[in-house]
Amino acid sequence: xxxxxxxxxxxxxxxxxxxxxxxxxxxxxxxxxxxxxxxxxxxxxxxxxxxxxxxxxxxxxxxxxxxxxxxxxxxxxxxxxxxxxxxxxxxxxxxxxxxxxxxxxxxxxxxxxxxxxxxxxxxxxxxxxxxxxxxxxxxxxxxxxxxxxxxxxxxxxxxxxxxxxxxxxxxxxxxxxxxxxxxxxxxxxxxxxxxxxxxxxxxxxxxxxxxxxxxxxxxxxxxxxxxxxxxxxxxxxxxxxxxxxxxxxxxxxxxxxxxxxxxxxxxxxxxxxxxxxxxxxxxxxxxxx
Numbered sequence: 001x002x003x004x005x006x007x008x009x010x011x012x013x014x015x016x017x018x019x020x021x022x023x024x025x026x027x028x029x030x031x032x033x034x035x036x037x038x039x040x041x042x043x044x045x046x047x048x049x050x051x052x053x054x055x056x057x058x059x060x061x062x063x064x065x066x067x068x069x070x071x072x073x074x075x076x077x078x079x080x081x082x083x084x085x086x087x088x089x090x091x092x093x094x095x096x097x098x099x100x101x102x103x104x105x106x107x108x109x110x111x112x113x114x115x116x117x118x119x120x121x122x123x124x125x126x127x128x129x130x131x132x133x134x135x136x137x138x139x140x141x142x143x144x145x146x147x148x149x150x151x152x153x154x155x156x157x158x159x160x161x162x163x164x165x166x167x168x169x170x171x172x173x174x175x176x177x178x179x180x181x182x183x184x185x186x187x188x189x190x191x192x193x194x195x196x197x198x199x200x201x202x203x204x205x206x207x208x209x210x211x212x213x214x215x216x217x218x219x220x221x222x223x224x225x226x227x228x229x230x231x232x233x234x235x236x237x238x239x240x241x242x243x244x245x246x247x248x249x250x251x252x253x254x255x256x257x258x259x260x261x262x263x264x265x266x267x268x269x270x271x272x273x274x275x276x277x278x279x280x281x282x283x284x285x286x287x288x289x
Contacts, residue, residue: 002132003174003202010034011036013025013035014038014072015074017038021048022049025038025048028135036051036060037051037054038052052064057069057088061088068093070096071097078100078122079101086108092120093118095121095122096124098122098123112186119186121180125139128144137178146173148201149172149202150196152189152193153176154178162234166281166285193205193227205231205232207272209263210260211258217263220267224269231273231288232273232274234274234278235263273287273288
């Protein structure tokens, strides 16, 4: 069993003829992902890496039975692209694009919730299931090995670093999800925990958070009451000064809220061991397991 995508997921790439869409389509195909279609208005009939291109999502779904979407559309237009995928019932909708206007993020997330569809991102590396050889995203697949530990993170590069450390330690991953670094994201940390709780193939969980917002604190409250399996955490931004944005648009401390110390305390209070550095995650997992 996998979370969000599996071996039967059929992916349409929105923006497939752009530089990023073209490059990552090739990478996903090489990994094993079933990329069945792409969209680029006005370029219907073309092919990218052997994948047929259509003018619209509705055409792609009708012709190739696509079930999920990944978006490589420039920020001003990514919101409308996501709404098109949501209207067609694609699930999940993975929004790689960063700097999407907040009002567009809110619109797409609201529309998705109305239809019971999961939006991953914006500003996400996507989702990967090593056992199913499905990568709907931009992560380097070779650092992820198949196993029983779920991984979700607000940071793409930390996802890769921690996944590589786990693989080197002989710890495999059931599903890894990039939650996204924007202020408004579709799948939240607590929702991710609930998904992994329902996955019988996941026997432990790693949560990689960062400063800003209260997503990790909310998840910690849920874990303390509802989640019985081992959980290891890591919070980036321990030395970040208040009011300073650190990398992601959502990684900004306002007053006393969203600090690394507050998040670490909440996780510790919930029984979650929090690593001091990314390389400690694999060691703590081995001890927990």
